[in-house]
Amino acid sequence: MYRKIKISFLITLFSIFGFCLPSQLKADEAVRFELIVRQRPALVDNYYEIRRDTVDIIVGQSVYSLIVNMSLDIKVEKADSQSVEFTNHLTTIGKTPYNFAERYKVEYNLPARVENIPGKNGSLYQLLISPRKLIEIDPEICPFKTGSDSQFKSSPSANFDFYFLPNSLADFNWNIIKGYLEADFVQFRDALGISLTNKIIYYLSPCPVNGVKWDKRFGYAIDPGRLRIFSLYSHDYISSEAILTNILILLRQWGYAPPFLVDGLAGYFEFSTFEIKKIKKRGEIPPLNKLMTSSGYYSADPQTAEIVAASFIKFLADNFGIGKLKKLYDKSDDLYLQKNMESIFGQPLDSLETAWNHYIDTVSIPRRLFDFYAGRAGALFKSDLQIEYYEEMLKLDSRRRDSIDTRKKLYMIYYQTGRYYEAEEGYRLLTQLDSSLPVYWQIIGNLNLIIGNQEAAWQAFDSVFALDTTYVSAKLLQAEILSLQGDTTGAIELAEKYYSYENSPPAKIEFLLLLGRLYQGKGENFDSTKAHRYFSDALAWCREMIKKVPNDPAYKFRAGLALIGMRDYSEADNFLELAWFTEKRAYFLGHILLERGKVNDMLGNRDEAVMFYQKCLANPSALRHHEYSRQYIDKPFTE
Template identity: 30%
Template sequence: MKKFFLFFLILFSLGIPFVFSSRYIQLEISVEEGAEGDSADFQLVDQRKLVLREGKENFSFQGNFTLYVTPTIIEDKIFLSVDLYTLGPKVERISKELLASPGELLEYGQVKVKNDRIFRVRLSPSVWEVPKKMEWCDYSPQNPDDFYSEVSVHYTIYYMENSLADYHWLKNKDFLERVYRTHKESWRFSYPEKINYVISPCHLSQVGWDFRFHSALDPVKNSVYSVYNKDIQGIFSPFAMELLHYKYWGYAPKFIVEGLAGEKFFAHYYAKKLKENKSLCPLSSLKLSRDYRDQPMEFAFYSASSFVGFLIERYGKGEFKRFYQEVTDLTLDQVLFSIYKKSLTQLEKEWHGFLDEYSSPDWELFDVATFMLSNKRYDQSIVLLKDLLKRNSGEDKLDCLYHLTNAYFMAGRYSDAASTVLEMMEIKPENPELWNALGNNYFFDGKDSLAREAFEKALEFSPNYGDCYFKLGQLSLKQKDFKTSLFYFTKAESLSLNLLELIEANLSLGEAYDFLEKDSLKKERYKKAKEFSEMFLKNAPDNSLSYLKMGQSLLGLNQFGPAIDYLNGALFMEKSAKRLGEIYLALGRAYHKKGESAMAKSLYRRVLLEGSGKLEKEQAEEFLKALY
């Protein structure tokens, strides 16, 4: 984790795509499979369309080969300098320079796959009209000014300083190592080289991305590329494990290698869900790599992963390894029968029966649910925790309800969160933390009287509960009862035990003094909030809340430019509905006070669209009215 450097954080938070002046070429790559010496036997098994940047070396992996292509437009022709490298163990290389008219189909060459099977590669280039905005960027992992690198046990990880991958470095490294160890222990792999893992905040312009996972493979350079930002987490793709299996066992169709890479990703649980929802992919629709890519990503991935996992668990690793090393797209049925003595249809029926009887272990469900929650995948976490609740009672049930409440709250589903708190209170009716949690959910859901009752009840059980006084102060402030709000905020400040509580208390006191038009006291409180926020930021530089609080403190001091910078930093990191509402509201206030009405209106409207609390929405509506 590098030191905080706000300029780059702001740059990434703006979400502005980078646009290049270069021209682009669209290249269609077709892969046909056939038997050696039988030209009539070839059939299309894979096809991709790539956008290549003119004058630069672009790469793409499909089939069993990596293509490196440098295109140039010469008048009405397209010149391609192409190098092709196959997977090992016997690496083939084909280098050619081709001149083609746009749309012309070029025979590039043939490469061996396995046994007597051959891939025939065809290329068809065309000039591509660049849209006004492109969601790509022009950085290079080989340039130390662009990317830093750090080494873990099995990876060399490349990332941009102050990108989200930098701030989440430890979490991402631990995830990658955990997945690697799982496969290493399962298959006794001991790969001598470290995998080069490039984590970029945007789609690098010369990479042949698989947009299903926002990731890419380059086995020749032992590299995986993934996009990682607030909205896209390509790091959770199976590509690193695909690379590992390609290195050990060579090529297999996408259905098989991706299924093998994903069979440890809780595949049976998700496949069973798909089956119950009648969304499980028929295996016949996954056999050809082209067809596999055309299926909805999650349906195909979990169907393939679960089926491969079923084969391994039911028939053993040795049989599956033989199958993997012999199978191609067009020989899947034949090889499957020769090894398992059953047709794909028969095995598919067995697999469906297996899923009907399958029940995920509780620890596995809880593990993946908390993993999803920690990575802000709230909807997925909620589904898993609700399934767990059906199975558990006592302390285990309380644990599930606690995490489910948190997931509902961060997703902005305050009514559902309140319901889970009430369910916990049936077991622990005198717990002040539960009464406070209930009050918080009522507060953000706009149920002020119920919130007040819950906070007062919490104080009966714990008279020095600072957060309850703070929320009671906010309720009083909302009702324009400034003297009462000052009493509650001052009481909360005297009881605050951590930096965040001290920040919140001083921000609220500053707001109350602002309403009372006591400028010197207001500034004093916002200055204190800023001082505590600076300390919080040093302690938690990867937490969006630290940037939000710094932005709110600066906003209270009328330092609009710096406030906007920090609030954009919070926006860059955050994706929870609850917190996004707070950030957009604060940004709207900053632009409003700065006199930029159009931007303020846009941000206030965003508050109304997010799963924000009722308080933020009411304030946004009030501020919007003031602008008309």
């Protein structure tokens, strides 16, 4: 079952990206290595283990890995049941890197050693690379490449060279990504007085590509030496956050420091001030001395550790100055972070921790920060965080205009994410707090139509038109209600009466699609010629608008609906698939899933059709879309 799902997913990916999927993909032979890093302080004879990890490398290929203060490029040349031949190129991170390269032939469970790797303050590191066993890697997990035969295309910005797959989600959202990452990069760079002479190479991949060792906690890989970042950007997960750029900058310019310090400083501009209050309220803040080393930090809950680090380091920077924090960074490694912290800040860690806890309890968060971070969450499509931050912001609103501003933002996200009842209640409140604007009543009507309250929807659309007769789309939606109630003649009369008054392209297209469906329906109003003309006109409008706004999924969706009306189901599904790929709004996503189910039924793909109907039911779709999905699961859709 798992394999079948993965193959289906990859076929979808390849069809969207325009690549060919091999008919049979065989598992690749690979070697699992264990990496162990030990540190010997200056004037001490003993080594202390700092970090251990594993990495899987396909035979004949290389993998980049970052561990403690060193970047590794390990390539497996040959492997059999007895031993492994591999090369290792090691480079320490920072402004004055140390390089080492060697070829090894090692039996399983025996280590290849790299000795006397220089670290901070005269310390030395030892690296052990031990092949553990032969394994198989499924090439279907992520078949895309980043080398000379890469399928990724590049688009530059002021400080980045972004790489993403053509027609991928990252391609469609590139301007949003660019704006967010550029703004945060400049803010962090200027705050720390750091400069880079080269651009950052930033990969936005739909899956974890081979060739790099991914951090499985958050889904990324960082290569300070080559100024590269690999992140995930897909419907299921987005890891391309600003903190990755900040980590890269610190490691590149300031060199290695323990992850508590690197992640904490990199997260200085994250919303840790609010998030740490939640963690403390739950009683989940771990003792700070447990997070000072790499092993302790990486064994803790990843999100908790990162937020704790960011909050505590921000507390130190704000209270003691960035100069002392830079001194701590320059001097510290895994063995001496706590000791150096106590020396530089002149207090035991327990005292610093007590002061920090008091800071958490007493610091106030201004309204503007909730507004800023809610907008920032929107750039990453994290609607749950947006809602949480706007709900908190609403508690701080003391002025009427602030309350209206917050509510407009909050209720729109309720609407877009499928929280229709809360949105409907909120917009009714706005008609009282703000004014009885026609746009509010239009949204109230839409929401009631979605939840199946046709009478309330009709009344809301009456209110729209009474306030502003230019809102002709209110009459379109009333015609839609008449059609749902079976009054096809009344729906046609109303739609044809007001169509000529509509100037908005989206609404004109919706008028045409509705009229096409009405004339295509069974009964006395059936007129295939008129139906085809309306659908053709709608499709022509959609094609024109797609040229003007290619990233808007709504016109691709409407083009798909027009093609369904014209009985071109294969081409319709192509447009619906593109719309599904970039659509985030719950109502439209549910409608797309329903229509894809109907199209696949007409194409004879019953299993796929049922899958789409089930996805529609799992989505917060319109009530009628759920009802249709249940109906078509029981009995296939037919014309």
